[in-house]
Amino acid sequence: MKKIILCFLLFKCVFAFCKNEELYLEGTIAKSKIYLSIYVYGSDAEVPNTNAVYFYQNSLKDINLEGTKRNDIFTLIVKHGDTIHEKFILKKVGTNFEGTWNNAQGKSFPVKLSPIDFTNYKSTLTDVYYIDEKFDLIKLKFLEFKKEKTTFYKNKAIDWYSEKHCNVPFFRLGNNFTPNNKNKVNAVLEKIHIKNVIWQLDCSTDNNYNTGGGISFETDFTFLNNNLLGFKIFSDYYCGGAYPDTGTNGYLIDLNTGKNYEIDHIIAFDKSVTTEKESNFDSWVKYRQKYFAPKLYAIINNEQHFVKPKDTDEDSCDMTNLDIWWGDETWIYTEKGIEFTPSFPHAMRACEETFLVPFEKLKKYKNPKFKYNLN
Incomplete structure (x- = not known):
């Protein structure tokens, strides 16, 4: 997403x-x-x-x-x-x-x-945005969240909330998580919820009124133990332009601190890995091109045995193209390992395929700063 x-x-x-x-x-x-x-x-x-x-x-x-x-x-x-x-x-x-x-x-x-x-219209929650959108500061003041229901995942209570102005359900940790877990993680989950709500409220087109349903969100839990919570959000949206679009974003949150891990916090294929993409973009790109994409490709290709398509048309599904597909992937932390989906442009979305890499194959590449075992 x-x-x-x-x-x-x-x-x-x-x-x-x-x-x-x-x-x-x-x-x-x-x-x-x-x-x-x-x-x-x-x-x-x-x-x-x-x-x-x-x-x-x-x-x-x-x-x-x-x-x-x-x-x-x-x-x-x-x-x-x-x-x-x-x-x-x-x-x-x-x-x-x-x-x-x-x-x-x-x-x-x-x-x-x-x-x-x-x-x-000042707010302490402006860090939920990717840009400073002034209208969004106004909307923040009027958001209203309401608890709708409680479900369970691995016997843990999950509280689901709605927002008054649009159709964007999302969750918080329920009453049988520890007080520290709830205090640390629910603040992070609230920001994710606000971000998605604002995106929905901003989702307007020149051809129709915004009904508050232009983006649908589907949340699934993928991992849970005493220290980590993994989940993914699938979104299907149309906010103008030529075509509707879809996407998935994976999350891994530390239950003890509320830290939301990116893949480079978890896996380091070289000591040059950087987790500061925004402030150190050139180094991040260099690491991705020189280490991340080739190594991830090699691990997955060892099982898949990709073959470069004979058709050299630019729209062919070429999984061997390291420069484009493997450096900007979707990843999801699951019970069995990490799922990776190499990214393709919208016109080639049918090419996308998800590959599960078991933890056993990733353990030796665990980022030393990631304090939990890969399992």
């Missing part, structure tokens, strides 16, 4: 790159509280030259708009296909905006907006 999120955010960053004016506003349509961001990316002579996103405080779901800016007048529409569902006509008066909102059923209401004071 992490790769899906990064692709989704990359789209948003590319979109934002071309803007030359950015406005964040809050106010009302009649008596309904809304938040509106406007991105002006072209001159007054261009049509359209403006994109926008807004959401209601009572729903938090993004609604996409496009339109024009002419002098200090903005015309923004919600258009699905050939149908215009909503229209804002806003005039800038000083730093504020006033105007009207109309819908396809003929309703019309006054709109009053002013710049957002983001000091009112």
Whole structure:
């Protein structure tokens, strides 16, 4: 899922790159509280030259708009296909905006907006994001979680929670885990839940309203002992673009400390391994290319005996391509070993295949800093 999120955010960053004016506003349509961001990316002579996103405080779901800016007048529409569902006509008066909102059923209401004071929306949970998205800071303030049910995994209680504004169930550790386990791990699980909720609320397209179900999440437990909890999250989503997409992300969390391990915390094929991908990206790439991909491939190929396809077309399922497929894999920590799925582009998703590497074959490559046995 992490790769899906990064692709989704990359789209948003590319979109934002071309803007030359950015406005964040809050106010009302009649008596309904809304938040509106406007991105002006072209001159007054261009049509359209403006994109926008807004959401209601009572729903938090993004609604996409496009339109024009002419002098200090903005015309923004919600258009699905050939149908215009909503229209804002806003005039800038000083730093504020006033105007009207109309819908396809003929309703019309006054709109009053002013710049957002983001000091009112500070949060200690901003580290759940991959980028600093200002609208997400606002949404954090209004999230509401509710316990729905309790299930059991290996006789351990698992409490499942929902969020009021969308369909994103997720779990916390239940009452027969130790108090320390719950204190350390549930804080991490809450951040994962918030991240997925925000992703869902942001999942808007130009063709349909965001119903809070544009992304489905399925969580399965893969490992549990006295020290470690392993699980995976499968996501199926469509947030605009040419095609829907899917992905899986594996997690391994230390029950004693709450640490969320990455694969390089667990396996080290060379002493040059780095777990600081963001701050030491060049070293991470070098390690992946020189050590991680070749060694992982060799271990799996010893059983699979991959053969390079005779068809040299770029869309062929070539498992022998170390530079592309094996350096950016999905991994899942299970009871029998670690599952690895080499990554393929969306158009070649059918090529993806999962390979289980038993712990016995990985023990000699255990990262010395990983304090638990591979079993």
